[in-house]
Amino acid sequence: xxxxxxxxxxxxxxxxxxxxxxxxxxxxxxxxxxxxxxxxxxxxxxxxxxxxxxxxxxxxxxxxxxxxxxxxxxxxxxxxxxxxxxxxxxxxxxxxxxxxxxxxxxxxxxxxxxxxxxxxxxxxxxxxxxxxxxxxxxxxxxxxxxxxxxxxxxxxxxxxxxxxxxxxxxxxxxxxxxx
Numbered sequence: 001x002x003x004x005x006x007x008x009x010x011x012x013x014x015x016x017x018x019x020x021x022x023x024x025x026x027x028x029x030x031x032x033x034x035x036x037x038x039x040x041x042x043x044x045x046x047x048x049x050x051x052x053x054x055x056x057x058x059x060x061x062x063x064x065x066x067x068x069x070x071x072x073x074x075x076x077x078x079x080x081x082x083x084x085x086x087x088x089x090x091x092x093x094x095x096x097x098x099x100x101x102x103x104x105x106x107x108x109x110x111x112x113x114x115x116x117x118x119x120x121x122x123x124x125x126x127x128x129x130x131x132x133x134x135x136x137x138x139x140x141x142x143x144x145x146x147x148x149x150x151x152x153x154x155x156x157x158x159x160x161x162x163x164x165x166x167x168x169x170x171x172x173x174x175x176x177x178x179x
Contacts, residue, residue, distance in 0.1 A: 058086020
């Protein structure tokens, strides 16, 4: 269908770009299609201006005594809560790699992310996060806070004596760890 002014083509193109943006972006290799075509088509808002969920990746790390390593977060969402270490997924990064990288950055230990324990949606009026929690297949090193701006504390906790409050994703992961 060709676009001609006054033909209703702008409405057709807007529906294709906004309604099927992911298909078009996949086909043409860009996730910012609205950013490129929005001004040309006179769209009211570029697709890149639409709020998008953020993705966090972490891992449940258990020691040889069956205790879980938890960190107390400083930043929102869930500031002050205890949770598994991890952080935000970077563009082009695999989720497992993100969990491994973030844990090394936060605590200075190396892990290998194993199977997925939980995928948690955290949706509120002011944020939307999707958290992927892996089970770590062992670790190397001694935990220490490497990012004092992000973490208040850390500790090893028995699964039957956890601190409170827990992050939503950690509570989901714990439910999978306890038989």
